[in-house]
Every structure is written in structure tokens, then in C-alpha cells.
Amino acid sequence: MNTKKLFKEYSLNTYTRCGPVFVKGKGSWLWDQAGNKYLDLFPGWGVSILGHAHSKVVEAMSKQAKKLIHLPNNLYFEEQALLAEEIVKKSFPSKVFFANSGAEAVEGAIKFSRLFGKGKKYEIISMKNSFHGRTFGALSATAQEAYKKPFKPVLPGFKAAKFNDFESFKKQVTPKTVAVILELIQGEGGVNIASKEYIRKLKDFCKKKKILVIIDEVQTGMGRTAKLFCCQHYHLIPDILILSKGLGAGVPISALVINKKIADLIKPGMHASTFGGSPLVSKVSYQVFKIIEEDKLIENAQEKGSYLLKRLYDLRNKFSFIKEVRGIGLMVGLELKIDSYPIFLECLKKKLLINSTHKKVLRIMPALNVTRLELDKGLKILEEVLSKFKVK
Ligand SMILES: Cc1ncc(COP(=O)(O)O)c(C=O)c1O
Secondary structure (H helix, E strand, O other): OHHHHHHHHHHHOOOOOOOOOOEEEEOOEEEEOOEEEEOOOOOHHHHOOOOEEHHHHHHHHHHHHHHHOOOOOOOOHHHHHHHHHHHHHHHHOOEEEEEEOOOHHHHHHHHHHHHHHHHOOOOOEEEEOOOOOOOOOHHHHHHHHHHHHHHHOOOOOOEOOOOOOHHHHHOOOOEEEEEEOOEEEEEEOOOOOOOOHHHHHHHHHHHHHHOOOEEEOOOOOOOOOOOOOHHHHHHOOOEEEEEEEHOOHEEEEEEHEHHHHHHOOOOOOOOOOOOOOOOHHHHHHHHHHHHHHHHHHHHHHHHHHHHHOOOOOOHHHHHEEEEEEEEEEEEEEEEEEEOOOOOOOOOOOHHHEEEEEEEEEEEEEEOOOOOOOHHHHHHHHHHHHHHHOOOO
């Protein structure tokens, strides 16, 4: 079977696909049709935080599939209730709504913010270089012109401030501002880390002005930054926390974790999602929390993340075209003075999967259970590849 030909003929051309046809994965490794083995240091675009085919995930999934896969959300079932309890216990006093993807959760956050604004306040400030997804609300919040241009007009009521610039944020605030939405580490935007001072000022200002703080942790959540949630680095309790990607470690799930003051406004019939928090995905996600705890993966993310950063600083000293190395935990980026995509392609040829984003940034987000040996192997390939490039 020629898989690539089938894609070309039958799949909508929305993705720049590359590389071989993959057939199986285990941990930080993938295999292609020809049996070649690849080291995956960007598993599932940040989704597969436990690596591929984790045995406890597989077990939870297959056991649950035999018991109960789906129920509609007008019925009670324990899997979703237990997961909601787990998320609240691990985050802050809140209530949880389950959806399927990051963008769908962002849509919910926009709706609930507008509900909170009671028709009088509806403007939402987001950050330049942000990424919140491709549906219309999420796209409107994504302050990157290129993504919106072909689909204009986008949703009204969105304003963009410069990331990490409190004065720029303040300038966008009007009496109609209901919320601010941001990633604490911009992922797709190039691994840009919010400063603690900036978040402190923003948090204090929003509290005073009754502006909701929505934190999009679709990418930074679930131990990625060596805390279960990145907002814990900032001692920040958001009004709405958005989780997805690692939350299901591969099954499609997202969650809106909603502060009590907003949660109490939401009544039956205002919002829904057919597949949201089904028994199957809820059971798996619950198991993900347990695995992170039992296998001490936050600690591993801390230790391996520090090691990875240290090794990348060494590479920065060696290659003058590496402008900056940034990262927290296992969310790491290398900003280059040259295009990053050809480097990504060259790594792929050498059987290493990383990511290229924002034209000049290489992004590395390994599974939380990555080993030092695996990192060493990946760094060796990366160094070999980088040595072929220079500033033009
Ligand atoms: C921070 C952030 N928010 C939202 C999204 C959108 O998620 P999804 O692709 O699941 O809709 C992404 C996707 O990469 C993301 O990184």
C-alpha cells in the first residue's frame, strides 16, 4: 500500500507532511514501514507526554474500552467525575468542563468570559505571537496575522498586546475589557517565557480591574515545565485554566478549569460537547495523573530538562548561529540566526524528530520519561546536523 499516495489523493492538503510512514511507537521511539528506528524528542507535538504506547495507558484504555467507551453528558458516569475531582484537587477551587481539543476549550473560555461580562464587557486581550488554535474564536485570539488573513473577518472584540510588556497590555485595556488570555510560555510562538515580574503586575492589575485571567496551558500543562501546571511557577491562580495535549497523553481531551466565581454563572444548556470527557478518555486521563505521580515524572522533567538545557548552552557556545537557548523543564527552544526548517529536515533524515517553529526556532519537547541516554543520542545527532550549517 502506498500511504503517501493515498494521502495525496484523498486527504485535504492542510499539513506540510514529511518523512517516512510510521507504523509503531514505544516510549521515545518510532518505527517506520521499513523497520527503521527514530528517536522522537517531540512526541505527538507535545501530546504524548508519556511517550508512545505507555503500557499503563494501553492497559487503562483497553480495560475501559471493554467496559464503557462513550456515554452522553446528560448521564452520570464515574470516570468523568473522578477526573474532574483529580484536576480540581491538583489545581485550585474550581469546576471543570471537558472538551476534545485545545481550540474547543479556548472557544469555551471565550464564551464564559463573555457571559461574565454580561454583554457590557466583551473585549479580550491576547498576546502577539500567541497561538490558541484554528477555530474562529481561538483564531481571533491568536495574534498572528498570517493565520487569520485568508479567513477574515475574524471575531470582533480581540486586541493584541506585546508579550512580556505590561505597559503594552495596559494600553489595550478599555472599560469593555473582560479578559486577558495568554500562554505563560508561548510554544508555537518560539518558546518565549513570560517573566515573573510581568505576570505579577498583570495579575495584580487584573484583580483590581476585575479582568479575568485565562491561562492557556494546552502545551505547558501536565508536567511539561517540571510543575504539574506552569502557572504554579508564577504562584498564579487563573480564573480559567485551559488544558489539553498532555492531559490525555494521546487521547483527544481538553479541560476548562473554571474558577468558582465564573462557574456559578453557568447554567445547563449554555454550553456542551458531545464527546467531551467520555468514559474512555476520562479514564485514560485519570491514569495519566497517576502515572505522572507514581513514576515521579515531574522530578524527571526537572532533572532531564536541566541536563538538556546545559547541553544546549554548550552547543550555543560552539555554533555562533544559535542566538539563544530558552526553556523550563522539558519545553525547550533554540532560537537561531538562520532558518530552522532545513535543520529539522536534516535531523529527520538522521532519524531524530524535533520541531521547527516560527521560522528560526528549533523546539524540543521530549516525553516526561525520557532518559539521559536518549537525550545524549538526540544531542549527538543534533550536533552533527548543526555542524553542517552556518550563517549565510
Ligand atoms: C497553547 C495552545 N493553545 C491551543 C492550541 C490548539 O490546540 P488544538 O490543536 O488541540 O486545537 C495549541 C496547539 O498547538 C496550543 O499550543
